[in-house]
Amino acid sequence: xxxxxxxxxxxxxxxxxxxxxxxxxMSIGLYASFATGQGVLIMTVATALTIAVILEAMAxxxxxxxxxxxxxxxxxxxxxxxxxxxxxxxxxVREGWMSCPAKIHFILPAKxxxxxxxxxxxxxxxxxxxxxxxxxxxxxxxxxxGA
Numbered sequence: 001x002x003x004x005x006x007x008x009x010x011x012x013x014x015x016x017x018x019x020x021x022x023x024x025x026m027s028i029g030l031y032a033s034f035a036t037g038q039g040v041l042i043m044t045v046a047t048a049l050t051i052a053v054i055l056e057a058m059a060x061x062x063x064x065x066x067x068x069x070x071x072x073x074x075x076x077x078x079x080x081x082x083x084x085x086x087x088x089x090x091x092x093v094r095e096g097w098m099s100c101p102a103k104i105h106f107i108l109p110a111k112x113x114x115x116x117x118x119x120x121x122x123x124x125x126x127x128x129x130x131x132x133x134x135x136x137x138x139x140x141x142x143x144x145x146g147a
């Protein structure tokens with residue numbers, strides 16, 4: 001069994017505020033389809049998928065295990081990435097949540113971001129509110145700190 005060394009979940013409530021009008025619209029469409037008896041299945045599936053995408057996008061989780069770093073959306077259905085520790089060349093912690101230019105970026109407003117330079121493949125970065133803790137955990141795993 002893998003031992004979890006670190007876990008953090010970042011939330012963004014403003015995404016929900018921006019998506020309230022579409023949710024209301026989907027609810028009205030779902031009600032109308034039930035009232036008329038037409039397109040009920042399509043509207044039900046569309047509403048369920050919209051809610052799943054909203055939940056997935058409003059938060060993400062960072063979990064560090066001895067074998068690697070697992071990044072996922074809130075539900076872990078659509079958005080997920082695993083970076084094995086042996087794939088990491090070096091990492092850097094930068095101030096500000098938009099200061100990491102990786103190709104794969106898990107970004108929500110936070111204090112800092114962690115940039116992971118991989119030996120092969122695209123680099124990965126993610127936002128964090130606890131940069132000191134993530135630094136200690138990655139160092140304990142033998143990951144070298146870089147630029």
